[in-house]
Each structure stands twice: as C-alpha cells, then as structure tokens.
Amino acid sequence: MTAQPVRRRPGRPRGADPAVTREAVLDAAVELFGSRGYRGASLAEVAAAAGLSNAGLLHHFPSKEQLLIAVLQRRDEVDAHDLDLGRDAPLTIWQRLDVMVDLVALNAQRPGLVRLYSTVAGEATHDGHPAHDWLTGHLDGVVDDLTTAFEAGKRAGLVRTDAPSGRLARTVVAVLDGLQVQWLAAGGDDAGGARMTADFRGHVEDVRARWSTET
Amino acid sequence: MTAQPVRRRPGRPRGADPAVTREAVLDAAVELFGSRGYRGASLAEVAAAAGLSNAGLLHHFPSKEQLLIAVLQRRDEVDAHDLDLGRDAPLTIWQRLDVMVDLVALNAQRPGLVRLYSTVAGEATHDGHPAHDWLTGHLDGVVDDLTTAFEAGKRAGLVRTDAPSGRLARTVVAVLDGLQVQWLAAGGDDAGGARMTADFRGHVEDVRARWSTET
DNA sequence: GTCTATACGATGATAGAC
DNA sequence: GTCTATCATCGTATAGAC
Numbered sequence: 288m289t290a291q292p293v294r295r296r297p298g299r300p301r302g303a304d305p306a307v308t309r310e311a312v313l314d315a316a317v318e319l320f321g322s323r324g325y326r327g328a329s330l331a332e333v334a335a336a337a338g339l340s341n342a343g344l345l346h347h348f349p350s351k352e353q354l355l356i357a358v359l360q361r362r363d364e365v366d367a368h369d370l371d372l373g374r375d376a377p378l379t380i381w382q383r384l385d386v387m388v389d390l391v392a393l394n395a396q397r398p399g400l401v402r403l404y405s406t407v408a409g410e411a412t413h414d415g416h417p418a419h420d421w422l423t424g425h426l427d428g429v430v431d432d433l434t435t436a437f438e439a440g441k442r443a444g445l446v447r448t449d450a451p452s453g454r455l456a457r458t459v460v461a462v463l464d465g466l467q468v469q470w471l472a473a474g475g476d477d478a479g480g481a482r483m484t485a486d487f488r489g490h491v492e493d494v495r496a497r498w499s500t501e502t
Numbered sequence: 503m504t505a506q507p508v509r510r511r512p513g514r515p516r517g518a519d520p521a522v523t524r525e526a527v528l529d530a531a532v533e534l535f536g537s538r539g540y541r542g543a544s545l546a547e548v549a550a551a552a553g554l555s556n557a558g559l560l561h562h563f564p565s566k567e568q569l570l571i572a573v574l575q576r577r578d579e580v581d582a583h584d585l586d587l588g589r590d591a592p593l594t595i596w597q598r599l600d601v602m603v604d605l606v607a608l609n610a611q612r613p614g615l616v617r618l619y620s621t622v623a624g625e626a627t628h629d630g631h632p633a634h635d636w637l638t639g640h641l642d643g644v645v646d647d648l649t650t651a652f653e654a655g656k657r658a659g660l661v662r663t664d665a666p667s668g669r670l671a672r673t674v675v676a677v678l679d680g681l682q683v684q685w686l687a688a689g690g691d692d693a694g695g696a697r698m699t700a701d702f703r704g705h706v707e708d709v710r711a712r713w714s715t716e717t
Numbered sequence: 718g719t720c721t722a723t724a725c726g727a728t729g730a731t732a733g734a735c
Numbered sequence: 736g737t738c739t740a741t742c743a744t745c746g747t748a749t750a751g752a753c
Contacts, residue, residue, distance in 0.1 A: 303736055324625055326541040330729060342731080343737045351729065402627060409624015410539055412617060412686035423687050430684075454704045457684060458677055461701075465676025469645075471627035472638050486676075489669045497712055518718055545747060557749080558719045566747065 309347050312337040316358045321403035325355050325410055352417045359421050380440035384491045391487045395480025401467050430456045450498040462490050524562050527552040531573045536618035540570050567632045574636050595655035599706045606702045610695025616682050645671045665713040677705045
C-alpha cells in the first residue's frame, strides 16, 4: 500500500459530546450484539454503525468485553424502567405477572433487544463467558423476586398455600425466555410477537386458574 | 471427550477406521460446541480433542459448517432414539409428555449435549446462521408433533375440547428450553438437574390438571 | 488417512498524530 | 476525542508429502 501524506480534517468531525457518542455506540452495540451475538459481531462493525473508527470506540470503552457489560447493564435499566420497579407499594403476584405480560408485549416490538438477550444468554451459559456472572445474577434476581411475590401472595391469601412458589417462578421465567427464542427463530416479526404475547398471557392465566385462591 | 489419546506417529498411521475417527470427531465437537458454542470453539480445538490435526479433521468434514450440521443431526438421532419415536402405536398426549419428562431426566445427566443445544439455539436465532434452518425445523417439528398430539387427545376424549393445543405445545417446549438455560447458567450440576426435572414434571402435571378430562 | 507447512483474511487492541 | 497506521494473534481452509 502506498504511503500517502496524512490527510485529515483537523478538529473534531463529530459532535464530540462524550455522552452522545457513548449512547450512539451503545445503541449500535445493542443492535449488533443482538443480531449476531457477542462473538459474532466485531468491534469494527459496531464502530462503523456508531459512526466512528475502531480506535475511536475503544476510547470510550476500553475493551469489547467492557462494552458488552455496559450494554447488558443498560438493558437492565431499560427493563427496570419498563417494569416500574422501585415503586413504593409492592405489587401483588398477580399484578406483577400482568406487568410481565405487558413487558412481553413491549418486547414484541423491539426484537433487537430480545435478540441481544437470547443470543447472549445462550453464549453466557458457559462459565468462562464474560457475561456469565451477569446472566446468573439476572436469572436469580428475576426468579427470586417472583418467588418472593408468590410467597407474599400466600400470606395475603391470594395464592393457595400449597403452591410451589419456586417452581412456578422458574417456570414463568422459562416460558418467557423459551417463547422469545421460538419467536426469534421464526423471524421475530409482528405476527409472531402477538402470538408470543398471547401465549405468555395464556400461561399466566393457567397459573392463576390453578393456584389462585380466587374463583 | 476422548477416551484414549490415539498415539499418532508421523507418516502413514496404522489402519485407521474412518468411522471410528468420525465418531471421535463428533464426540469432541459435541463437547466443544456445547461448552463454547459454534463460534466460540475453533476447529483446531476440536481436532486436538479428537486426537488429530486440523487438516486431518477437514478430511472427514469438508468445513466447520458441515461439521456443525453433522453434530446437530446426530443430536436429533440421539433424541429420536431416546424418545423411541417410530413406534407403531402412537402415544397419547399424556404419555408423550411423560416421555418428555424422562428425556429431561436423561438430559440432566449429559450437560454437554444440552449446552450444545442451548448455545447453538441462541446463536442460530439469527437468519444468517448456518444452523438457523435446523433450529426452526427442530422447533417446528417438536411443536407440531405436540400440537397434533393434543388435538388427537381431544378426539380421544382425553383432553378438554376447549384446550389451546398450539399454545400448550409451544409453552411446553419453551419451559423445556428455558429451564435448561437456567440449569446450565447455574452450573449444570446434578442437583440442579434434579430440580430441572422436577420443575418440568410439575409443569406437565399442571397442564394435565387444568386441561385433562380425567379427574 | 493423516501429516506439515502455509496462505490469507479478520480480529481485538495499541501508538502516536492532530 | 477521534483519527490513521500498525501489530500480534488466531481463524478457516488448502497444497502436497508420506
């Protein structure tokens, strides 16, 4: 290759606002890690999609691994926001499950974020994966919250006392994750998203029909 | 996992049985694709684990992609064998679900095969992945079979006529896949395997309790 | 049937100019 | 803060000897 004199525009081509650039990188990373997985998407692709160079990206995130962590943390924030966690009055178990149904409906409109989760979850089941700790923490957190809510439901007289709280919690999470994989494999389109939402709602209704103390 | 490291000297080795070598490669590939995913495991690692060189492996499988296909087909064969498919008398839906419970119990003792499935499933949700067609075919096949079995159960008077066959089939598959991911993320050990099996059995019992015509 | 040697591209990350 | 240029490494796959 011929050595050309360095031709370069002085100053800062972009907005140069760190926060803005960071967000652009995170958006691109969600999209690409989502569609190709962490291993399948290259740093260069993410950088190009975010509108900067390979080295430019690494100025904001010291390594690809750190970028993945940031992306996953951001996903948690999005979920937490959508789930309206942190409200003062704790929801009953049935309200909480209804909120999860709403979350599924929301996810059906953003396959990128769902792909990110499902793809990374598949990779991260292995112990050495950079997102392994995040995955276990995420799963344990959701399952524990639901289990606690089922138990609280028993004390509140909403749930049959013989309900297997842990098993029901783990199964609800499994249904959610499993249906997402089926939806994505089938193309992740709107029609499939509607069916996924209906299926999840159906499962929640079945759980309620069997384990609620209500009629 | 190689039972014995084949002592290999340069030059023409003693009579090598193609079928035996092929099996060794497939065993190694299941283990490595399972623990690191298709993208995460290199051809060289598989070759080394199988006791031959990079080029030696490619003599049996023309490309890494072809190797993945062969591995997945073999997984299907193992499953088909374990499920005793192809028997003359078709099983009722409840028998079929009981067989699936047995399959989960079996899977709990071979985390390698389960990792292979879960990891590849995560990757292969994307359209361009070499195993994408296999994944959709696999999911559609299992779901269709179960849906058909539920419908047959209705005609046989075993299942309530208002049961949502498709939704129940998709949910059962989702529970299976989702619980496997949770199990693997938690380490894939025996204790977790037992819980996974019990959870899946519990779900099957719930389905039966709600949608069976029996008591 | 398996080997050694190697081609050749892509990858994640660094150095230093501006 | 972003770039260009470069690096060392590792990826799959091929060629040809034995």
